[in-house]
Amino acid sequence: MSLFEHWRLKRKGLACGRSRRTMSCSKWREMLEKDQRVRGFLFFLFTALSIACGTWSHAHPTYAVALLTVVLSVGIFIPMRIGLPELFQSNSKLALVLVAILINLFVSKAVYLWSMHQPGAEFHALYFYVPTALAPLLTTSLLGAFPGLFTVFASSLFSAVLINQSIPLLVNNLVSGFVGVYMTQRVRRRRDIIQAGMAVGVVSLVCAMAFGYVGETESDVLIEQGAWSVILGFLTGVLVNAILPFMEELFCVNTDFTWLELSDLNHPLLRRLASEAPGTYHHSLMVANLAEAAAQTVGANFSLCRVMAYFHDVGKLVNPQYFAENIDGAENPHDRLSPSLSALVIVSHVKDGMELAQRYHLKRPILDGIEQHHGDSLVYYFYQRALRTVEDFKAGVRILGASEKDVPRFDESQFHYPGPKPQSREAGILMLADIVESASRSLERPTAQRIEQMVRELVWRKLASHQLDECHLTLQELHSIEESLSFTLKTMLHSRLRYPQKEPDDAEALRLQPSTAGTPLLSGFAPPVADGSSTDQDARSTITAEH
The missing domain is CATH 1.10.3210 (Hypothetical protein af1432)
Structure with a gap:
């Protein structure tokens, strides 16, 4: 309805000045959600930020890191397009996954660079000091298990190439990520994410011990690696819990927590x-x-x-x-x-x-x-009432000999x-x-x-x-x-057991007799009348047990 039409109806008293609140789903938001140009920009921005993360304090040439990053980006986007078309075609969900991977990359790179400057770092396997399951836990909590599994593969590949080129880091990322997805696929409480982080830490501990024994690492280093694995797993769960509400609001995603x-x-x-x-x-x-x-x-x-x-x-x-x-x-x-x-x-x-x-x-x-x-x-009920009303009018018209045009009409769409x-x-x-x-x-x-x-x-x-x-x-x-x-x-709608009323013995019957003032001694029972019947028919009703 146009503004002029609404104003004209108001002048005639056929409309009020209030308007009904409607859902506002603007065209620009729909365009941002489905537009391929926006999707291409997200891919480009993700690749550029990944290159920045890879060249951050990296010994390899910048062009080599850029080339590897572009190849990896194309490599992960193809299986996403084939296996997760709903995720690929939703720019908001796609942005969420890419942001989660980027957060994982930058946090892991920062922790890795910090650990390199610690005393004795040259003797430690520094990849066990990296929080590996941050992105899988975050994505699984927000979008489900299958986007979480994709995030495991993507974040593991990017971490193994852009942080530390090592097979143990890749294996640790994959195994701990799978465990994180499994533990997070049906979270019901915030503490479930903490438990998932602890499970990831235990898996990282096992990986650290296994690779440590294969590489003949000293016992004190193994203990330190195992302790840091468990601590980082716990901190990963805490961090996911902290940023999860922000991610829900930012990307308009509803979870079981919501x-x-x-x-x-x-x-x-x-x-x-x-x-x-x-x-x-x-x-x-x-x-x-x-x-x-x-x-x-x-x-x-x-x-x-x-x-x-x-x-x-x-x-x-x-x-x-x-x-x-x-x-x-x-x-x-x-x-x-x-x-x-x-x-x-x-x-x-x-x-x-x-x-x-x-x-x-x-x-x-x-x-x-x-x-x-x-x-x-x-x-249905009022539709049938309307039909009966019309039939009654038709019968009256036939009796009075009036015209069929006098029968009221009604539109079925109103019902x-x-x-x-x-x-x-x-x-x-x-x-x-x-x-x-x-x-x-x-x-x-x-x-x-x-x-x-x-x-x-x-x-x-x-x-x-x-x-x-x-x-x-x-x-x-x-x-x-x-x-x-x-x-x-x-x-x-289960049926309830009905218990028969207990017949009072002589002593109880005497106690239930009315007092001299004419009022019953026990509330809920009425005094008998002269012919011996009770004035309260409910006094002898059966008692229904409450279950």
């Missing part, structure tokens, strides 16, 4: 949800349990699924009283609204949630979960969510967990067979309506998700 921090229920938006829409808050917690368990069965990011489930319905904060879980026995406000207006209120919680999420600066995957967890599905459909596996899992948890509230007797049948029908209904076409979930994964949702839901 989702663990956002899963704190003390987040201001979740606290608002708990106080203003408690029914929706409880629904979100249940959806989080279902989605997390389902994501674990298919190898999806379960931490992300849990956080997406926490925030997926925050848009209901705008009008919480219009959603069933928050009505709590009060008058249903939809009884006073037309079906199309009710559908508009229901559908608007997606846009309202997007606006709230942007206001609270939530991450992009969480916004995707809010936007996609209903896809473009139909608000559809705006979409888009789920674009990731996590968003697809969230959609299924949300619809399953909502439907489970209508089960009168939630037996295992009924729960399994309900989950099966809901999952395959979403599949048949093409809501899961774009989220890359296979049929086998959908079957696993269905089983997980059924199992988790059965544990959540």
